[in-house]
Amino acid sequence: MPKRKGFPFDLTPSRAALEAAADAMPKPLGRIGQLEVRLAERPRDVKRAQRLRYEVFYKELSAVADPLARLARRDMDAYDAVCDHLLVLDHTPRPKPAKALLGLQGFELKGLEGKGAEFARAFGEAAAPFKPKGFKKKPRVVGAYRLLRQEAADRAFGFYTSGEFAIDDLVARHRGLSFLELGRSCVEKAYRDKRTVELLWQGIWAYVQAHDVDVMIGCASLEGCDPQRLALPLSYLHHFHAAPAEWSASALPGRRTDMNLMPKEAIDLRAALKALPPLIKGYLRLGAFIGDGAVIDRQFGTTDVLIVMPRALINPRYVDYYGGDAGRRAA
Known part of the structure; x- marks a missing residue:
């Protein structure tokens, strides 16, 4: 694919790396009607995901693009080149x-x-x-997730999450377990419905099984950088979903923002759940834990929390659900 004029390089995996990752998985990982979930197979697939991320993060939401992103009109960083990329494609003409x-x-x-x-x-x-x-006739990318396995992180820059949370100790406490980082979750606005979410999670679960992943981690975001405006959802997560010591990790010193902003008895549970983004609610339904403290990400205009999901503790109902045929269940 020709490079954008004036743009000298691209942060994407090699074609060989993408093909090897995709060949290790079934094709497709799931399908509902005209929607399909699979891994990126070519650098151009990753670029399409990066363009979708740019549209959502920088144009729809409040992220501030750096010069590289503005030039390419793609959200990208060095981690893109070492990750696998899960895509939802729409084949509708x-x-x-x-x-x-x-x-x-x-x-x-x-x-x-x-x-x-x-x-x-x-x-x-x-x-x-x-x-x-x-x-x-070319299918369009309407949803994406970035997947970073521990072995790839160890060969490169570590986990992206380690820039906000002290997860090295968490990984060290569970030496012998395999960690997978989930990141850059993104769905085009017109496709934010049950079908797309079903396909993304079926794809993630197939990937977890294929690579024998034991623990999923990642940053999840609440829109806004003012903790006081987010006091209700942050306090709810702190009081009701905090990770036990075995699975806990704290926000980095100097970046940590307290989540305990309201007493537990003052929390309106219904209002707190309503204030949570759908992605975080989905993680909680699966049985995810929340780390200690939040981190303000001013580039993306968000307040981030740490998600920790041990595979063995995921709600069995969802193990059965996503391990089955998403097309049959959700069509």
Whole structure:
């Protein structure tokens, strides 16, 4: 794929590394209708995920792009080159432009300009058998996760999470267990529904099983950098989901923000759950623990907490669910 003019390098894994990772897994990892989950197989797949992350983190949310990200219009860092990348792809044929749908060139489709994705999804699977001229057939990346196994982290820069939380001691306490870092979770706005989440988690679970992962870790974010405005959800996580000593790790000294901002008895449980992002609620349903203290990430405009999920302690209901056929269960 030609490089963007004026952009001299790309932070993506090699094609050989991506193909080796993908070849070690079933293809696809799951499918629901026109949506499919699989690992990235080419550097261009990773670039498409990075573009999606840029759209969500920097344009939709409040992250501040550095010069490299602005130049490439992609969210990327050095970790991208050593991670595996889990993708959700939409195979629904897309009109280019909207007027091309079913050969309607020359007709006015008022209100549809700039809404090709929503229109294609609304048209749905009825469009699948038809591929008229003017349709884009290349699947688009609509969801992504970045996966960093312990052995890859050890060969490179360590875990991304270690820049915010003191996880080295946690890993050392469980020497012999295999850790996997989950990061850069991202879903296009129009696809933030049950089907996409089902596929991402089926893909993660297949990856965990294939690589015999024992513990999943990662940073999860609450939007905003003012802990006082986040006092309710942070205090709820501290009082009701704190990791036991065996699985705990603290935010780094100098970066730590206290999460114990309200007494336990003052917490409105329903309001606290409502204030949590869907991603964190999903982790909690699986049985995740929360580390000690939060970290403010001013580049991304978020307050981050540590997620720790020992595989052996995951709710058996979800082990059965995601170990099965997501297409059959969620279609």
